[in-house]
Amino acid sequence: MPELPEVETIRRGLAPALSGKTFAGVDTSWPRAVKAPAPERLSTELAGRCVESIERAGKFLLFRLSGERWLVLHLRMSGSLLLRRSTDPPDRFVRHVFGFTDGTELRFADVRKMGVIWLVDDPRSVTGALGTEPLSARFTRARLAAALARHPKAPVKSVLLGQRAVAGVGNIYADEALWEARIHPVRPAASLAPPEVARLHRAIRSVLREAICNRGTSKADYVDASGEKGAHQFALRAYGRAAEPCTRCGTPIERIRMGGRGTYFCPRCQTPAQLPR
DNA sequence: CGACACTCCTGATGGC
C-alpha cells in the first residue's frame, strides 16, 4: 500500500533510470485504469515522447514528458512499478507495460486493478485538490492548524487520510504520526490544542522522513522499482502491532476500526481527550 | 460544505 514514502522511494529509483528515455508505446490489459485520454489513444499519444523528469505529488507519480505533457500514475492499494528489459521473465499481475525505444520497459503490476493512469497537459488537473506537501517548507504548523480547524467534528485521523489537508499520508503513516504525537485517532480535528498541533506537525514530518530513509514499509507486497522490499515495517510503533506493548509505556497497542480501516494506537499514551491544563 | 456510506478489485487467510 504505497503512501508518500513508498512513492518517493519508487520515484528515486525510477528517475535516474528513465530520464532521457523515449516511450515506444504502452500495452494495457486493463484499459479501465486509463482515465485520460481515451484508453485506445494512450499508446499513440505517448509514443515518441521522452521522459524529462519524474516528480511526486502526494501519492501521485508525475512523469514530465517532452511536448508539454505529463504521464500521471497512482498506485492505489496494490500497484507497483518494475523496471525490466522486454526479454526478462514475466512478473505476476502486470496490467500495463510501458515500452521504451531501447528495449527496456516499465511494468505496472496491480493485483487489485485499482491503479490509475492519466496523460494530461497539466498535472494539476489530476492533483489539484491535494493539500500541502508535508515535507515542503510550505507545510507549517499554522497551515496544519488551519486545515484541522476546518473539521470541527471529523476525527483527526480521517482528516489526515483525506489528502486535502496534507498530501500523501495514508493509513499506516496516519497511525504512526498520531502515535508519535500522542494523539488519539478519534479526537475531533478541531479540538487539538496548539501544543498538540505542534506535536502532530513535527510527527508527520519525522515519521515520513524516517520511512523514506528506510525505503518504505513492506507490510504486504510493496516493492520498489528494483523489486526490493523496504525496511520501515521493522520501525513501525503502532500500525499492525495490536496487543504488542507500546514501546513508550508498555501498554498493549489496541486495534479499532475507523470507517472500515484498521486503526492502531496506544490507549494510554494517546489521550482520548485533551488533558486539563 | 461536511460527514458518511458505497463502490471498485482480487489474493490471502481463517473457520468449519
Next chain:
DNA sequence: TGCCATCAGGAGTGTC
C-alpha cells in the same frame, strides 16, 4: 480438501 466470509484500503462518487 473445499468452500465461504472476511480482510486489506485509497479515493472518487453519491446522498443527506
